[in-house]
Amino acid sequence: MADNAVTNVFGAQNLPDFPITTEEYIRFRDFFYAKTGVQFSETKRYFVDKRVAERARANDCDTFRQYFMFVRSAGSAGELQQLINLLTVNETYFFRENYQLESLVRFVLPEIAARKRPGDTIRIWSLPCSTGEEPYSIAISVLDSWPQSDQFAIEILGSDVDTRVLADAKAGIYGERSLQNVPPAARARYFTRRPENEYQIISELRESIDFFRLNISSKFEMSRHRNIDVVFCRNLLIYFDDVSRREAVESIFESLVPGGFIFLGHSESMSRMSSLFSPRRLGDSTVYQRPLEVR
Amino acid sequence: MDSEISEQDASRPMAAKRRVLVVDDARTVRMYYRDILERACIDVTEAANGLEGLEKVAEVLPDLLLVDINMPKMDGYAMMRAIRAAEATRSIPAIMISTEAEERDALRAYEAGANVYLIKPVRPEQLRSFAQLLMGLALV
């Protein structure tokens, strides 16, 4: 390895001797988008180059070309998953991608409400819910920012395949970092302060959310959930291969009511996954709708 | 009062560039159109299928659409019909482009809502002329 390789604070080595040309970066970016639906902007150049170099080195590849051929070859399915894990950000916190929650209360819920009568149920499903930040954020947004919330019976569902994170979600205890985007009024209203700079969601809210284990790839499990009005499925489908992704999207389609909506992660697009849904630009979000008329 | 300025021009700063949305599943074709249009000082946004095209139309509100016909997920005809059915996008001029050279294919394109139908491969001067014509620009 180069003498001038520098070890950074995380123990990773900078690799100045692993050049990736702009042309190569573009090829890689297009390939990654085709595989995962995740698109890197120009600003991610350094981030991507560094991680690709790291994976290349881990696989004894001396050039980008060699590594790129390896990743695309049939024998390297595990490597693509490694790349995906490295290149996608798994951080979760309250009000992540908040502009989507704004689209939910400003556009999506009013549209759904217009098709329902007062007292009807509205179901919103966070999947995967991970450690709970997303379903709780949805709940707080609905309660605080949607004037019509009182007129309906709102069910919020949170599911994940990982039972440990589900337990964390039910417990509802979070650190300061996770609450960085929570407005002070909401913090005061929905959290109680605990020792060691932790916060817990108030019990009334914790007990209002239905948390359950579910594997999105199980058609049987998915078929038990119907009449859903809104699904949040952010940054999950990128981990799937093409056919599993088609199946998962079809299952979500079945679980939604006609006219129901699905939100994906902000760098994901349904256009690479499935043609079942219609894209709708609502506020600053592209949201996907199951067609109203029978299709 | 600057009543000489039309309503459309008044909403656009003098130096603002036009933007074309290029919708084709072939990467080389998108690159080729981009090359031609950027040389004519026209900005380009790309989409690789009709669905992505619908998404991008709503995001960037282009001045012109170039739409291929055979694409995965949503073909060009379906995309054009959706564009013409929506209030916000109904008037965006569109060139549909295909390998198919029969009269009925042109008819199909016009029925879907194309303004112009071109047969691949498109020559640079063809693309420039039609683009400038449909976007109301002076011919260079």
Add this chain to the structure above:
Amino acid sequence: MPLIKRTAAPAAQPANDARSSVEELLIDLKSIDPSLRRGAAHKLTDYPQAAAELCGALVIEPRESVRESILTALIRIGTKPAAEGLLPLLNSEDPGLRNGAIEALKTMPDAVAEHVDDIFAGSSDVRIFGVEILGALAHPDSPRLLMRIIAEDRELNVCAAAVEALAECGDGAAVAPLTALLERFPDEPFLEFSVRAALARIANG
């Protein structure tokens, strides 16, 4: 607060959730209820022998959501009979059906390889689709077949599609055929652009 916890766990599905027979599912595939047809298509994934029937249903299916389910089932099944049922759809007048078939066939390299001669005896549009499928398959024969196309095919658009595919999977051996193509079709700006781009990609790649 208006939040209501969903009370009971959702009821277990009624008897139709028990594993249905192929015969029952094929009947459901013709149901007037599109959600039953979709459900039947999902479940027929477990019965590869139903590939031919699934293809037959695909051709007459008017609803896009059901078509999608049938295509997914065929992709999942992925056998040669599935591919053989899809290949004729390359000739369909319906662009949605054609493109759905192409997408599915891109996942079935071996079956397509067996039928390559038929594909390349078809119309120019079918040959273009064939080139796209070849380009997407990680099949060792693809570069050789693509080079043959650019040497022999009479249709400019078929050759142009092959140039794009070769840019991805070609190597040094493709340089001479790519250059020769420009002599076969002189004064074609798009072809010149494509060949230049392909040569650059092969050189840098």
